[in-house]
Amino acid sequence: xxxxxxxxxxxxxxxxxxxxxxxxxxxxxxxxxxxxxxxxxxxxxxxxxxxxxxxxxxxxxxxxxxxxxxxxxxxxxxxxxxxxxxxxxxxxxxxxxxxxxxxxxxxxxxxxxxxxxxxxxxxxxxxxxxxxxxxxxxxxxxxxxxxxxxxxxxxxxxxxxxxxxxxxxxxxxxxxxxxxxxxxxxxxxxxxxxxxxxxxxxxxxxxxxxxxxxxxxxxxxxxxxxxxxxxxxxxxxxxxxxxxxxxxxxxxxxxxxxxxxxxxxxxxxxxxxxxxxxxxxxxxxxxxxxxxxxxxxxxxxxxxxxxxxxxxxxxxxxxxxxxxxxxxxxxxxxxxxxxxxxxxxx
Amino acid sequence: xxxxxxxxxxxxxxxxxxxxxxxxxxxxxxxxxxxxxxxxxxxxxxxxxxxxxxxxxxxxxxxxxxxxxxxxxxxxxxxxxxxxxxxxxxxxxxxxxxxxxxxxxxxxxxxxxxxxxxxxxxxxxxxxxxxxxxxxxxxxxxxxxxxxxxxxxxxxxxxxxxxxxxxxxxxxxxxxxxxxxxxxxxxxxxxxxxxxxxxxxxxxxxxxxxxxxxxxxxxxxxxxxxxxxxxxxxxxxxxxxxxxxxxxxxxxxxxxxxxxxxxxxxxxxxxxxxxxxxxxxxxxxxxxxxxxxxxxxxxxxxxxxxxxxxxxxxxxxxxxxxxxxxxxxxxxxxxxxxxxxxxxxx
Numbered sequence: 164x165x166x167x168x169x170x171x172x173x174x175x176x177x178x179x180x181x182x183x184x185x186x187x188x189x190x191x192x193x194x195x196x197x198x199x200x201x202x203x204x205x206x207x208x209x210x211x212x213x214x215x216x217x218x219x220x221x222x223x224x225x226x227x228x229x230x231x232x233x234x235x236x237x238x239x240x241x242x243x244x245x246x247x248x249x250x251x252x253x254x255x256x257x258x259x260x261x262x263x264x265x266x267x268x269x270x271x272x273x274x275x276x277x278x279x280x281x282x283x284x285x286x287x288x289x290x291x292x293x294x295x296x297x298x299x300x301x302x303x304x305x306x307x308x309x310x311x312x313x314x315x316x317x318x319x320x321x322x323x324x325x326x327x328x329x330x331x332x333x334x335x336x337x338x339x340x341x342x343x344x345x346x347x348x349x350x351x352x353x354x355x356x357x358x359x360x361x362x363x364x365x366x367x368x369x370x371x372x373x374x375x376x377x378x379x380x381x382x383x384x385x386x387x388x389x390x391x392x393x394x395x396x397x398x399x400x401x402x403x404x405x406x407x408x409x410x411x412x413x414x415x416x417x418x419x420x421x422x423x424x425x426x427x428x429x430x431x432x433x434x435x436x437x438x439x440x441x442x443x444x445x446x447x448x449x450x451x452x453x454x455x456x457x458x459x460x461x462x463x464x465x466x467x468x469x470x471x472x473x474x475x476x477x478x479x480x481x482x483x484x485x486x487x488x489x490x491x492x493x494x495x496x497x498x499x500x501x502x503x504x505x506x507x508x509x
Numbered sequence: 510x511x512x513x514x515x516x517x518x519x520x521x522x523x524x525x526x527x528x529x530x531x532x533x534x535x536x537x538x539x540x541x542x543x544x545x546x547x548x549x550x551x552x553x554x555x556x557x558x559x560x561x562x563x564x565x566x567x568x569x570x571x572x573x574x575x576x577x578x579x580x581x582x583x584x585x586x587x588x589x590x591x592x593x594x595x596x597x598x599x600x601x602x603x604x605x606x607x608x609x610x611x612x613x614x615x616x617x618x619x620x621x622x623x624x625x626x627x628x629x630x631x632x633x634x635x636x637x638x639x640x641x642x643x644x645x646x647x648x649x650x651x652x653x654x655x656x657x658x659x660x661x662x663x664x665x666x667x668x669x670x671x672x673x674x675x676x677x678x679x680x681x682x683x684x685x686x687x688x689x690x691x692x693x694x695x696x697x698x699x700x701x702x703x704x705x706x707x708x709x710x711x712x713x714x715x716x717x718x719x720x721x722x723x724x725x726x727x728x729x730x731x732x733x734x735x736x737x738x739x740x741x742x743x744x745x746x747x748x749x750x751x752x753x754x755x756x757x758x759x760x761x762x763x764x765x766x767x768x769x770x771x772x773x774x775x776x777x778x779x780x781x782x783x784x785x786x787x788x789x790x791x792x793x794x795x796x797x798x799x800x801x802x803x804x805x806x807x808x809x810x811x812x813x814x815x816x817x818x819x820x821x822x823x824x825x826x827x828x829x830x831x832x833x834x835x836x837x838x839x840x841x842x843x844x845x846x847x848x849x850x851x852x853x854x855x
Contacts, residue, residue: 219782234786398781420781432776435744435766436565438793440580445791447784 168193169483170242170272176223178426180494185221186487193274197255204259204282206249206267206275211504212297213489214331217245218424242270246302248286248293249275250509264288266296271486273506291468291475298331298501299475300464302450307335307394308460309453310416314446315392319344322386324405326372327396329356329476331501332418334364336394338473341365345392348385350401352496359499364474378404389413398423398431406433406443415445421494476500514539515829516588516618522569524772526840531567532833539620543601550605550628552595552613552621557850558643559835560677563591564770588616592648594632594639595621596855610634612642617832619852637814637821644677644847645821646810648796653681653740654806655799656762660792661738665690668732670751672718673742675702675822677847678764680710682740684819687711691738694731696747698842705845710820724750735759744769744777752779752789761791767840822846 168191177185197203220237237243247269251259256279259265267282269275286296298304310332311317323340327333328349337360340347348368349360360369368385375381382390382404389410395402398420405415422428437443453460467473478498480489482505489502514537523531543549566583583589593615597605602625605611613628615621632642644650656678657663669686673679674695683706686693694714695706706715714731721727728736728750735756741748744766751761768774783789799806813819824844826835828851835848 219786402781417781417785419785423781430778431781432778435748435763435769435777435793438791439763439765439795440565440793442793442795442798444793445784447781447786447788447790449785449788452788 164195165192166195166274167191168272168274170270171483171486172241172243173221173237173239175239176221178222178224180425180427181218181221181491183487183491186490188484188487193276195274196253199255201255202278203253203255204251204277204279205253206247206265206269206277207252208247208249208269208273208275208506209264209509210248210294210297211271211486211506212246212301212303213486213493213498213502213504214245214303215419215421215424215493217243217490218494242272242275244268244270244281246297247271247275248296259285264293266301271483273483292477294477294479294501294503294505295468295475297503298477299335299468299473300461303331303501304335304464305453305457305460306332306418306448306450307339308464309450309456310418310448311336311339311392311394313453313456314416314448315394315414317343317345317392321345321391322389322410323347323392323394324382324386324390324408325349325394325396326401326405327351327419327421328360328366328369329353329496329499330396331498333394333396334360334476334500335473337366338364340392341367342467342472350381356496356499359476364476372401379407382408392416394418395420397421399429400431402431403433406437406445409437409441409443411441413441413443415443417445417447424494477503479503479505481505510541511538512541512620513537514618514620516616517829517832518587518589519567519583519585521585522567524568524570526771526773527564527567527837529833529837532836534830534833539622541620542599545601547601548624549599549601550597550623550625551599552593552611552615552623553598554593554595554615554619554621554852555610555855556594556640556643557617557832557852558592558647559832559839559844559848559850560591560649561765561767561770561839563589563836564840588618588621590614590616590627592643593617593621594642605631610639612647617829619829638823640823640825640847640849640851641814641821643849644823645681645814645819646807649677649847650681650810651799651803651806652678652764652794652796653685654810655796655802656764656794657682657685657738657740659799659802660762660794661740661760663689663691663738667691667737668735668756669693669738669740670728670732670736670754671695671740671742672747672751673697673765673767674706674712674715675699675842675845676742677844679740679742680706680822680846681819683712684710684813686738687713688813688818696727702842702845705822710822718747725753728754738762740764741766743767745775746777748777749779752783752791755783755787755789757787759787759789761789763791763793770840823849825849825851827851 264286329351360366393405399422610632675697706712739751745768
């Protein structure tokens with residue numbers, strides 16, 4: 164049986180801030196069965212993760228960071244791959260059966276034709292919504308957990324600053340830091356997010372960076388004794404201001420640099436004298452390097468979700484058609500928490 | 510008995526490249542005996558260490574990095590303190606006797622009046638020149654050793670890049686890296702230094718950065734497979750080029766950023782996307798944080814000096830009067846190896 168399959172492509176590479184016009188909705192067809200002897204797997208996609216890092220794969224220059232599959236170039240006209248949760252509708256591979264729920268690297272489409280290697284794992288039926296496995300219980304959660312605990316080695320009572328704290332990773336970093344007993348300040352781009360951070364997620368303080376004339380001064384206000392740990396999601400002048408306000412032996416984990424993802428972004432020039440004299444470390448990381456702590460992260464995070472100590476913030480749009488605006492919205496700060504596309508209930 | 514005592518001061522704070530006119534030779538008097546009951550110590554200075562970091566203490570803005578004694582502001586008109594080797598001529602402190610050789614933080618002067626706390630240690634009579642205790646067997650050596658081995662955790666066979674490789678620290682980093690079995694490339698600012706690195710110190714390659722139009726391209730030439738470890742003494746565009754050429758999990762130890770020490774210096778904007786995707790770490794450090802490995806550093810380095818596996822490059826000027834030109838020369842690349850002022854033989 165063949166069905167229509169809507170999917171999203173980029174029309175061309177681009178270096179500037181993304182626009183919906185950079186994307187195109189296409190419709191193909193896909194067979195919902197596999198040929199005898201084939202090891203193909205057909206997946207009906209249920210939830211698609213929308214992540215800012217994908218923009219780096221949409222640039223002409225994307226191959227310059229070609230040291231990770233997270234940087235593999237996306238070709239115009241071809242289906243875009245990313246983190247997806249789906250349900251197996253047909254399988255030529257004995258390891259996967261019809262109706263298995265699977266998490267993997269599939270396409271921004273209604274259905275995906277995949278091989279075993281694209282499937283990261285099977286999901287057991289869950290006490291939490293399936294979308295959680297893309298966010299708080301998935302790579303965003305692992306990024307927050309590993310970047311904070313493994314790279315920054317935070318101590319109880321230390322002062323922690325998180326940028327893009329209303330985003331998928333940032334909000335979790337702040338919550339983990341509070342659970343450890345740190346003083347936590349987040350910045351975000353709307354008053355609504357600021358209120359959420361302070362009133363719902365337990366941040367000690369939060370501020371709207373768009374309302375600050377001088378980020379350096381803003382950070383001095385919230386950290387009169389300096390910052391021990393900065394979890395960076397944005398780069399640019401926020402990184403500069405954080406370094407200027409860091410204490411000795413301060414640690415910066417660089418998870419993302421969304422303000423530098425397009426060609427117009429101001430590039431960070433942190434004060435190197437501060438880095439030397441305050442013995443600051445700045446480290447980039449990818450969650451994929453920390454699969455060794457996945458089980459620890461997953462079981463602790465499940466526990467926190469069960470007790471309600473960790474809150475989940477999701478921002479869900481419906482349908483393949485909504486992907487371009489959802490993706491573009493990430494760079495305008497439209498999303499609150501994890502951005503997910505819901506395609507089907509099952 | 511009172512004698513004349515020549516010493517060097519700064520006339521005023523300055524932010525630009527240093528000029529000899531920023532300094533002034535003064536002459537005071539000093540008693541070569543101590544009053545009964547005083548715990549003063551009078552030191553005749555034999556060798557004075559001339560180090561680039563001191564310029565940061567001569568700026569109006571020096572207090573902004575006020576998190577280390579290495580950043581304590583120098584006041585115009587007052588004697589400048591720095592690493593010195595001297596001989597005790599009189600002592601009211603029972604721990605120090607006349608004729609003891611001492612290493613400490615004394616003044617850029619012929620004689621210094623000091624307290625016990627300014628003396629780091631006594632030197633036993635040495636098989637090597639006393640000046641070595643300011644360089645290869647002192648803080649420069651410890652900077653090279655700890656920055657390379659402790660921060661960068663290098664492995665045999667890794668590819669190492671060193672900037673200011675003809676300087677007091679850089680030449681030692683390269684030699685330590687060769688002794689470990691790394692591939693080592695250094696950059697310097699004159700052809701003479703480049704020849705020294707390749708022919709005398711065993712660097713695999715060296716180049717004159719002033720003759721390169723594009724440092725990024727130069728590094729691609731010497732590191733076609735990328736850089737594992739970059740020991741940074743200069744900052745600026747060299748740091749940017751190194752980051753662009755780094756391999757995954759590359760490590761940068763920032764010992765100094767001489768190209769950014771004056772207000773005209775171009776500030777480094779390393780590509781943050783490289784830092785994330787290649788999981789690069791950039792860490793500033795001070796040798797003083799690694800006193801725990803001093804004995805290990807010292808005994809290994811003594812052994813290397815005895816066998817001739819490590820060579821010592823010194824650049825010695827004579828007399829207090831030569832301090833301003835020696836210091837200014839550091840920023841013009843005049844010195845080859847460790848810059849020392851010799852004041853007296855004993």
